Amino acid sequence: MNEHDKIATRLALILQKLVSKERFTIEELCEEFNVNKRTIQRDINERLAFLPIKKENGFYFAESFTFGDLSFKDIQAFATLCGIKSLYPALTNEFIVDLLNIKTSQAYLIKSFNHESITNQQKSFEAISAWILKHQQISCTYKNKQRVLNPYKLVNINGIWYLGADEDGTFKTFTFSKMTNLKFLDTQFSENPEFLELLRKNEITWFSNSTFDATLQINANVAEYFFRRALLPNQKIIEQNDEYLILSTKVSYEDELFSIVKYWLPHIKILQPRECSKICVSTK
Structure with a gap:
């Protein structure tokens, strides 16, 4: 580090x-x-x-x-200082007002300080936020398929932005940066009480229908940071010695795992799953 x-x-x-x-x-x-x-x-x-x-x-x-209690300048200074300024595409005074407003902040959920830069998608990000609050549908291309979605919340999990949305009666998550051909429709939708209850409880289980286990090895010189607080979802210590720390974690998507690992390179490596280890090494 x-x-x-x-x-x-x-x-x-x-x-x-x-x-x-x-x-x-x-x-x-x-x-x-x-x-x-x-x-x-x-x-x-x-x-x-x-x-x-x-x-x-x-x-x-x-x-x-x-x-x-903080002013605009305070919030911007905090964001710049702690490395979250680019978490939001445009940390302007107006956007900060939105974030501090109880109603508007319902469109966002932040689960970590790590982040991806989505500056080039600023307008789309802000438009989706507005459509969430207006309960209006959006359409997009995702994984080579045209979709019509009822958007509920923008979620940042370990650095990656996702959109939680209802597609044909099923609550799903979509990686925001991979959504293309976004269109903002005039059609309004009625919120599903079951989905609202999941969001109200702030349970991460709605985020994905499945998770997978990963095992990581952390060098001793940065291990202290993982002891102070759980930097990984469902973090558990498997082994500890003078040279390294081995942890297990449960994640929903590969992007979520890669975001954490890349932040701590070269002091961390993926032991399992093997395929994730190979991908992470190839994308350094």
Whole structure:
């Protein structure tokens, strides 16, 4: 992991503490991240200076911290800082208003900070978002087949954008970047209560009818990041030694697995399935 990635990961974890309303000292962060006091002070006083961080009796915290309390500049700075600015095609002031609006944010679901760039599909992304809120159908070509869909939600799972939509009464997911010939129809549709209930519960099971197991080997020098929080879906530790960590995970699509692995290359490799390992190596 290069120096920029280390900083971004550390800052993201500090932000997570702030969002969770945790209180911490400089010394505690030094020990957790294995860095010196000067580095943590720079994180708080320079890199995170745009955030309303308070200090009381040596403890740092963000009182009543929510994203809704931040200004446009704060949100943009956060996005640029933590590497999620290109998660959305256009992180403009207007689009941020949409994201912070309770009704509009129902069109989106984010499950990670990793991301693919879909800047060249910005207009389509925003149009689908609008059609989701208006309950109007769209048509597209997907896997060489013309389809008419009732769109429900744009979902980002481990860096890949998907559209959750009803096709002929069946709830399916479509990789957004692979949808072509998009057309936005005037036909309105009635939402299916069963699909709404799945979305309300925020269950990932609706995302795919099937999952597959994958086994990954992570080098010891980055293993700590996988201990601090589950970076992989359904992450389980299989083996650990001084050289590497072996984890198992369950994913729905190959793209989901590749997105995670490519972010951590060259410190990670796929052991199983073999075919995924070969594809990932060939696309480095």
